[in-house]
Amino acid sequence: MKIYTRTGDSGETSIFGGARVRKNTPLIAAYGTLDELSSYLGMCRTHCEDNKEFHDLLKEVQHDLYMIGSHLAGAEDCIPEARITALENAIDKYEAQLPELHAFILPCGTRLSTHLHVGRSVCRRAERKVATIFENEGSFHTELKYLNRLSDLLFILARYSNKIAERKEEHATR
Numbered sequence: 001m002k003i004y005t006r007t008g009d010s011g012e013t014s015i016f017g018g019a020r021v022r023k024n025t026p027l028i029a030a031y032g033t034l035d036e037l038s039s040y041l042g043m044c045r046t047h048c049e050d051n052k053e054f055h056d057l058l059k060e061v062q063h064d065l066y067m068i069g070s071h072l073a074g075a076e077d078c079i080p081e082a083r084i085t086a087l088e089n090a091i092d093k094y095e096a097q098l099p100e101l102h103a104f105i106l107p108c109g110t111r112l113s114t115h116l117h118v119g120r121s122v123c124r125r126a127e128r129k130v131a132t133i134f135e136n137e138g139s140f141h142t143e144l145k146y147l148n149r150l151s152d153l154l155f156i157l158a159r160y161s162n163k164i165a166e167r168k169e170e171h172a173t174r
Contacts, residue, residue: 016074030129031069109162116158
C-alpha cells in the first residue's frame with residue numbers, strides 16, 4: 001500500500017467511520033493541532049535521555065493525545081477521568097518542589113525547558129481548537145479538561161527542568 005492515496009487532493013479527508021469532511025473544518029484543525037502537539041512532545045522526549053521519569057510521562061501523554069484525537073474523529077473511546085487525575089498528581093508532585101511564583105516568567109532556560117514551554121503554547125492552541133468544537137457541538141468536556149491540565153503540567157515541567165539544572169528563572173518586566 002502506498003502512503004499517498006490522492007483522496008485528499010480536493011481538500012477533503014476521511015474521519016473515523018469513513019465520512020469525508022473538508023480539511024479546513026474546526027474538527028480537522030483541532031486534531032491536526034493535537035498531532036502537532038504530540039510530535040512536539042516527541043521532540044521534547046529526545047531531550048529527556050537523562051530523565052526517564054519525564055520521558056515516560058511525555059510518552060503517556062502522547063498516547064493520550066492520540067486517544068483524544070480519535071475521539072474527536074468519532075471513535076467511541078474517550079479519555080478517562082483517571083488520566084486527568086494522573087496529570088494533576090504529576091503537577092502536584094513537581095510543583096511542591098518549586099518556589100512560589102510572584103510574577104510572570106519568561107519561557108527560557110535549558111533546552112528542555114524552552115521546548116516544554118513551546119509544547120505548552122501548542123497545547124493551549126489545541127485547547128482553543130477543541131473549545132470551539134465543544135462550543136458548537138456540546139461535547140468533548142473531558143478532552144478540554146485534559147488539555148487544560150496538560151498545559152499546566154508542561155509549564156511545571158519546564159520550571160522543574162530549570163530547577164534541576166540550577167537555572168534561574170527570568171521574570172517578565174515591562
